[in-house]
Amino acid sequence: MGKIPYADTVQSYQLTLIDTTNASVYEEFTYLHFRSLLQNLTPDVPVLGIGVKLAGNPIGLALASYSPQVYGQILSLFVVPSHRRQGVGTALMARMETELQHRGCTEIEINYLTSSHSPALEGILTHQKWSTPKATALVCYASTDRVEQTKQPHLTQYLDRLLTNLPADYSLFPWNTLTNKERKEIVQQVETDALVRRFNPFSEEKKLEPLNSLGLRYQNQVVGWIITHRIAPDTIRYTQMFVNPKSQPLSRSTLLLARAIQLQVENLPHTKGTFRVDIDNTPMVKFVHRRLKPYLNEIRYAWSATKVVL
Ligand SMILES: CC(C)(COP(=O)(O)OP(=O)(O)OC[C@H]1O[C@@H](n2cnc3c(N)ncnc32)[C@H](O)[C@@H]1OP(=O)(O)O)[C@@H](O)C(=O)NCCC(=O)NCCS
Known part of the structure; x- marks a missing residue:
């Protein structure tokens, strides 16, 4: 035909x-x-x-x-x-x-x-x-099976090393134990500080995953968090990962991430994880390519294109 x-x-x-x-x-x-x-x-x-x-x-x-x-x-x-x-x-x-x-x-x-x-x-x-499409973010997909089968010992060793070297005035805590006073302070920062606003820990609170949403305190001040959400019965989205770069090295945020992944692997076998990194977050994009890749099933790019239609 x-x-x-x-x-x-x-x-x-x-x-x-x-x-x-x-x-x-x-x-x-x-x-x-x-x-x-x-x-x-x-x-x-x-x-x-x-x-x-x-x-x-x-x-x-x-x-x-x-x-x-x-x-x-x-x-x-x-x-x-x-x-x-x-x-x-x-x-x-x-x-x-x-x-x-x-x-x-x-x-x-x-x-x-x-x-x-x-x-x-x-x-x-x-x-x-x-317009020519522009890359806006990396979207990463992982599974506890992959983390366990291939690299779990590396993750544990990395985490052990970070935790061992963590000075005594730092502590990790479950996000749902954040005090009201701390919450008020962060809400204020969200309103006044554009960087904190970008990593707002209070969005989609109804879906917050208590298992591995964590905060980091330094000298009794909350200086970082990893906020996760259960977006499907078998999938956790690692939504916000933030440690204030003005006062903290990047390794403090990777500590939060490694601990959160470990909690999911230990407690929720055969589940999935996903997260997104804005393309202009250069240190994190590098970290994904250099360190996280082996744990990931897939990295996809998010693209955006526009058209003026006057
Ligand atoms: C994207 C999608 C909607 C395109 O629909 P479609 O009816 O096949 O598109 P068209 O026939 O109008 O093709 C558009 C152009 O792309 C080209 N094209 C279509 N399929 C292609 C392919 N697999 N590879 C390369 N070019 C392709 C066509 O040749 C055409 O260009 P041309 O006019 O120069 O030949 C369809 O592939 C789809 O439903 N995909 C799954 C959903 C999806 O990914 N949606 C986009 C994100 S929301």
Whole structure:
């Protein structure tokens, strides 16, 4: 059979704005954490879904959130494998751009992780004159099995060495034993110090993982923390790792990290861990490549691209 002309193929697809009446058939085309957004697509919610159907069957979805008159963010883009490479993704992105523009957005953004699909997405971004994607972070994936099987003795030795050399005026403590006074002081720092704000330990407190969220005290002052969250029954996200660089060496934060990993390995066998490091956090990016790599199953890059749509 000869190749179907590109234009004809595209014309036979039907693109529609999704609302609560037709959202459910597109559910499996987006990430689990965006499905509630898809189910609540009412006109007063600043979220847009565009679905594609072929002969009545749903085959693709683009989802975006936006601040009216300002900014739009593509949350997900998906085309079923059997209909890829026929211009459907391109058509979805073009329509989404127009819809966001109609709602007054002047800039649109997409964030994504490196995957086997990146060339396809980047092809669309290039054609549609988006900015060249920029790496924004490393996203790392690990498992207790991998840590145990391959490097656990190294981790333990490293930790033992750090703990042995830790001066007596330092102590590690479970984060959930932070005193009210200490909490108030940190809340104040979050408000006044941009660096502490960036590593705010109090976000998503409902999901805080008590097992290995830890603080570090130096001369009775809290000078650092590692804050973890249970993001799935078998997965802990290492969300914030901070030791004030004004007063502390980097090894103090790696101590927190090593201890937190060890607690997970010892107490939660066969579970997973994940964390993200901003690309401009150079010391930590280096630490990931030099020291943590052997413990990780995978390192992926997070990318961001934008387009001005005046
Ligand atoms: C990304 C995705 C939506 C692209 O959909 P699609 O309908 O195949 O895209 P298009 O057919 O419009 O192709 C767009 C461009 O990328 C190119 N392309 C498509 N697949 C490609 C691939 N695997 N490798 C290299 N280039 C590819 C196309 O050739 C086209 O460029 P061209 O016009 O110069 O030929 C689809 O691959 C997908 O659903 N992937 C899984 C979900 C995902 O990763 N989404 C992105 C992050 S949210």
